[in-house]
Amino acid sequence: MKIRHLIVGLACYCLTDSVLAQSISPYVSDALQFSQSQPFGTTRFQSMGGVNTALGADISSISGNPAGLGFYRKSDFSITPSLNFTNNKSTFIGRQLSDGTTFFNVPNFGIVFSGAKKDTDNSLWRGGSFGISYNRNANFRNVVTFQGNSNSANSIAVYFRGLADALDLPSSRLDVADDQIGFNVGYNQAMAQLAYKGYLIEGYDSDNDGNQDVGNYYITNLSRNATVDPQTNELIEDPFEVSQSETWTTTGGRSQWSFAWGGNWADKLYMGVSLGISSIRYESTKGYTEVVNESTLNFLDQFTVTDNLKVNGTGFNATLGLNYRPVDWVRIGWSFSTPTLYRLNEVSFTSLSTRVKDPSTVGGNNPIGFRTVDNEFDYNLTTPLRTSVGIAFFFEKYGFISGDVEYMPYKGARIGGSDWSTDNSGLSERVTINNQIKQTYTNTFNYRVGGEFRYQIFRIRAGFAYQTDPYQQRIDDLNRSLLSYSGGVGIKLSNFYSDLGVMYSQSKGGYTPYQLPGAPSATTQYNTTSVMLTIGSSF
Template identity: 25%
Template sequence: MKRITCLFISAFFLAGGIAYAQGEMDAYKMSRNELNGTARYLGMSGAFGALGGDISSMSTNPAGLGIYRSSEVVTTISLSSAKTNSDWNGTSVDKSKTRFNFDNIAYVGYFPTGNDEGIVGWNIGLSYNRVKDFNRSYRMNGAQAYSVADYVADLLYGTDKNDLRYGDKNYDPYFDSSISWLGILGFDAGFVDNYAGNNKEYHSAFGHEKDGEWLNYSPQNVNLLVNEKGSIGQYNISFATNISDRFFLGATVAITDLDYTLSTEYTEDFTQNSQLRLDNGLSTDGTGYAFNIGAIVRPVDFLRVGVAYNSPTWYKMTDYFHGTAGTTINNQDWNTQNTPDYQSGDYRLRTPDRWIFSIAGVGQNFLISADYELTNYKRMVLNDVDGYELRTTEDVKKDFGMSGTLKVGAEYKITPQFSVRAGTLWKTSPMKQHVKDGIPPKNEKGEFEVDAIGIVGTIPSYTVDKGTNSYSVGLGYRFTPNFYMDLACVYRVYKEDGYAFPSTYQAGISDIDKLLDEGIVVKSDPASLKTKTTQVALTLGYKF
C-alpha cells in the first residue's frame, strides 16, 4: 500500500507532459509576502493600510493614494545582509550574503476637482516595486541515522529495475515512464542496489551483508549547501479618489515578474571510504497579474479605518532543471550521472488572496497605526496549461492553513522638518501542526499517510516555516517644502526547519505512538534554521 502511493504520486506529476513542476514548499516560497517598500513604509513596519499617503499603498491598500494632496515622484535603494545559522543535531554553521537592491520608483499624480464636497480629487499612481527578495545562502552540516539513499530505495519499491535503465534508443525512463526522477537518477548513480533475486525491492548501496541480512550504513557527515537568488518585481497602475475628505477609494492593477534560481550541493560521507553526491540546479521564470481594491474611512479627524482585498496573483510559470549525482563506494567511483537539461512545459500557479484590516490615529505631531493581514495559503493552486490541478494542490490543501500578520507602526515629528519612526511585525506560519512536527497527515480512514512531504524532480531538500518577527526604525527629513529624504533600518528574523529529504512511514497506522515507535521507514532529522536579515533603505522624494 505504501509504495503504491509513492508511485501514484510520481505518476501524477509525470503524466500530462510536466516532468518537473513546483512542489508544495516551492509554491509557498513563490507566494509568501515580505515587507518591502519605501523607507517610510519600512520604518513603520508597513502599517499603512489606514494611513495612506505613501506609494507602497499601491501594493496593499490603494485607497491610500487618495490621501495625497500633491503630485510626487519617489525612488528607493537598499542594502541588505542575510545571515542564516543552522543547527543540525548539535552542529552549528553560519552562512551569509550581502546585496545592493533597487527597490522602487513611482509617480503619483494629483488632480483636484475644486470641490469642497463630493469628489474632491482624483489620483493616479504608476510604480515599480520589488516585493520579494529571494537572495540568501545557507549550509546544513551534521549527521543523522538515515541517508538519502535509503529514501531513494524506499521511493523505488515495486519498480522493476529494467524500467530504470536506458533500453533501446527509443526508450528514455525520464520521459517514457511514470517513475520518480530522483529514483531514476539515484539508481543510475549507484545510490541503491536490488536485494538478491528481487528486481523490485531496493536497499542503500552503502552497507554490508551479515548473516544473510543487509545492514545499511548511517552517513557520518552530511553537508547541504543551498544558494538562492532572484526577486519578484511588481508594476502597478493605481487609481484613487477622495470623497468629501471622509471616504477614500482605490484600485490597483498589477503585473508581476518572477525570477528565481536555486542551486544545491549535497554530500554524505560514510565509513569504508564511501561517499554520495547530489547536485541540483533550478531556474523558474514567471509572469502574472493581480488586482487590489481598498477603502479608507475617516469618521472623525483623528481616526482612520481601512480595509483592502488583495487578489491572488495568477502566474504562468516555466522551470529549467538539471540534476547530477555520483557515488564512491570502497574507493571505487561510479560514473557521474545527469538528468536531461529540461525545460518544463508551462504550468500555472495561483497564489492565495489576502484581506487587510487597518486602524490609525493621527494627531498634530504624531501618528500610530496597526494592520492585520489574513492569508489563506490553503488556496494556493497549481494547474497545467489545460486547467487540470496538479497533485501539489492536494498536498497544499492537507498541509497549509491560515497565516496572520500583525503590523504596528508609529511616527513622531520632532520638528516640522524632522521625524522619527518605529514599528514591529509578527507573522505566523500557515503550515499545519503535523508539518511542523515532521509527520504526515491522516487520511479519510484516520490512518497516517506514508509520506510527510511530497517532492518532485530530483531536489529532496525543503524547509518548513516557523514564523517571522521584524523590528524597524526610521528617520525622515524635509529639506524644502518639496524635497525630502527618508532612511530606515529593518531587522528581520525568519525561523525554519530544514530537511535534507522527506521522512516516510508505513501504511495503515492510526496511533501516533505506534507511528513514531514502529512505523518509521526512513527518518529525516530537521535542522533549525534562523535567517537574520538587516536591511537599510534610503528613499528620495519630490513633491510638486
C-alpha cells in the same frame, strides 16, 4: 513527466511521519512561498512595520491601499534603494553552522501625478491622482548550509535503494544511455537510474538466472561487501558511517508593477483602485554531499546530489481601497486584493557526482558525473486573496500611530493548468496537490503597528510586524511565524524629502534532505537585516 516530482525527497519540507508517507508535493511549498509577502514600499512605511491601510500620500499607497492617492495635493516621485544582509544558523545532527549573503536591490520606486483641485474650489469632489510604482514584494535571495558528522543510522543511498525496491524490474531498465536518465519514466525509476549509473546502488542476481535483478536485492555501495542470509534471503549489511551536508542557494524575488488611481470626496471619503502585473523569478540550487567515514567498503569515497530549479512567470491582480476620515484625528482604511493568477514555467534537473577511492574500478574516471534530462513544465498558480483593515490616530502636527490587520486565506491557493488535465493521472495529481494545500495550511491574520513622531522638518519612526505561522499543525515543534522590527528617521522639506530606515526580520524553518524513517532534519533560524534609503521630490 514533471521532473520536480523526481526530487521531492530533496526539495520539500518534510512535515510529519504521516505526511512523509504521503510524499507532499513540492508545489505545495510553492503555493506558500509565492503567496507570502514581506513588508514593502518606501522607507517611511517600512520603518513603521509596513502599516499602510489607513495612511496615504505615499508612493507605497499605489500597491498597498490605492485610496491613499486621494490624499495627494502635489505630484511626487521617489526611489528606495536597499542593502540587505542575511545570517542563517542551522543545526543538523548536533552541529550548528552559519551562512548568509549580502545583496543590493531597489525594492521600490514610483511616480504620482496629482489632479487635486485648488483650495479655492468649493466643490465636494476634490480631485484625484494617478500613480505608477514598482515594488519588490518578496526576496528569495538566501544561502543556508548545514552539516552533520557520524550518521550511522541511514543514508540517502538507502533512500535511493528503497525507491528501486518498488520497481521489480531488470537492471537493464536502469542502465540507460547517459542522455536518457529520467526520460519519460516515473519518479522511482528515474532516481534509481541516476543512482545506478552513479554506483550508489547495483543489481544482484537473486534467482541465479544470470540476470541482475532489482527489487529487494538492491545493494548500496556503502556496504558493497554485504551478503545474503541463505536461510531468510535477507540482506546482511556491513556497518557504515557518513558525514552529511547540504548548501541551499536561492536567488530571485517576486515583484509587481502597479497602476493606480485614487480620488477624494469632500476630504472625508477616499477611494482607489489599482491593477497589478506581478512577476516571479526563482532559482534554487541544492548541493547535498555524503562522505563515507567508516566502512568495510574500500570503494566509495563521497558523492554529491545536486538539485537545480528555475521558475519564472507573470500574474495579474487588482486592488480596491477605501479610506474614511470621520474626524480630523482619525482615519479608517480598508483594502481588498484579488487572488493573483500566475502562469509559471519551470525548468529542472538533478545531477549526481560520485568519487571512488580507486578510479581503476570504474574505468579510470574520478569523479563520475550523471544527470537527468532537463524537464520543462508550465502550470497555473492562483495565490490567495488578501484583505486588510487599518486605523490611524493623529496628534495634530506631532505625528500619528497606526495599525493594520491583514487576512490571508492560504488554504485558498490553487495549482492548475492544461498540463495537469491531459489525462486522468494528471487530473488526479492536480486534485491531490490542491487537497494537500488545504490540509497543510490554514487561514491566518497578520498584524502591523507603527507610528511617526514629527518635529519641524524631522521625522522619527518605529514599527512592528507579525506574520502568523501558516501551517495547520506545528511541525518539528517549530513556530514558523515571521517577526519584523523596524525604525527610521527622515526630513521633509516643501519639495524634497529623504528617509533612512532599518528593518530586522527573523523566522524559523525545518528541512529534511530525504525521506526515511529516522532521517535527520535541519532546523534553521533565518535572520535578515535591511537598510533602506528613500529620496523623493514633490513637484
